[in-house]
Amino acid sequence: MPLTRRTLFAAGGGGLLIAQAQAAATPAQAQDAPRPIVSDNRLRIAMPAFASDPFFPADGSGAGGIDMDLARGLATELGVEPVFDRSAVTFDALVQRLTSGEADLAIGKLSRTLQRGRSILYSRPYAMLHQGLLANRVNLARITQGKPPEQIIRDFSGDLGVIEGSSFATYAAATFPHATIQRFAGWNTVIDAIRNGTIDLAYRDDFEIKKLMVDDPSMTVVARSITLTDKVDTIAVGVSPANPHLAAFVDLYLDLARGQQVLNTDEIIARYRQGSKA
Structure with missing residues (x-):
């Protein structure tokens, strides 16, 4: 019997078609496989x-x-x-x-x-925190002259301490455009500057300021915390x-x-x- 296209399909061409279909599906399946989000495990x-x-x-x-x-x-x-x-x-x-x-x-x-x-x-x-201030009590009393701090704080023109390389070093110029910004290497040196009165205010999130008061209750004698309720710090x-x-x-x-x-x-x-x- 001569081999024709019709007899090829009848005699085993179905297997050939299945193989071809499987081969055609392989690239699509490879594309559907999940790719690693990060490399090198x-x-x-x-x-x-x-x-x-x-x-x-x-x-x-x-x-x-x-x-x-x-x-x-x-x-x-x-x-x-x-x-x-x-x-x-x-x-x-x-x-x-x-x-x-x-x-x-x-x-x-x-x-x-x-x-x-x-x-x-x-x-x-x-996490969502509020921005906050740590104020030297003596300096704050001199600046406010008996007025509520909230009334004068946005026009503050004294010395404001921030941590170099922090978000608050970025925020400071916009939030306190009249202040003299002093940058410190770390939070401990900012706290020391508040203690000895060489800066008036320190600018950070309210969590770190409240945490300081938990760690060292004696800070309440020399410093006061102020929360800026309209300013958030999103983490x-x-x-x-x-x-x-x-x-x-x-x-x-x-x-x-x-x-x-x-x-x-x-x-x-x-x-x-x-x-x-x-």
Whole structure:
């Protein structure tokens, strides 16, 4: 019987067609396979070199904290190993680790600012604090001359202390345009300047100011805290601008695993007090 196209299909061409169909489906199936969100089975997490309880400890491999738990939870859900980079000595340096491609995420009580948002991606906030001031009592009395501080604070023209490389160093010029801004290497040196009266006000989030009063009640003798209720400081995860998929995954994690929870100052202070007693 001569071999024809009809007999080829009848005698075994069906198998050939199946094989061809399987071969044709393979590229599509490969495209549908999930791609890894991060490479090398590692999640590179930039976190400050210093400690900030209850967010993160001094040693990234040590005890937990709000940010440590968040970082490890993200790595677990991604199925990769968290690798902590603790080389950044300022908050701005965390951002630089992302823009240089040396980190996938920056997690470390990182404030959102428009300036930083020009170079990195942000998750949605997982904590929302108010901005605050720590005032030297003697200097404040001289400045206010008996008036409520709230009436004069926005026109403040004295010496305002901020931490170099922090979001508040960025906020200061816009919030207090008449003030003389003094920049310090760290929070402890800002506190010392308030104690000895070399600056009038210190500018930071209200959580850190309230935490200071918990740690050192004697500060209430020389200083007073002021909360700027109309100014917020939103804390979020910084994400490499080269990885929008990772940014979307962090948002998804915060929504599904964290139940869209946004911590406030009172909740964080309560956690800090509990940790201090442990």
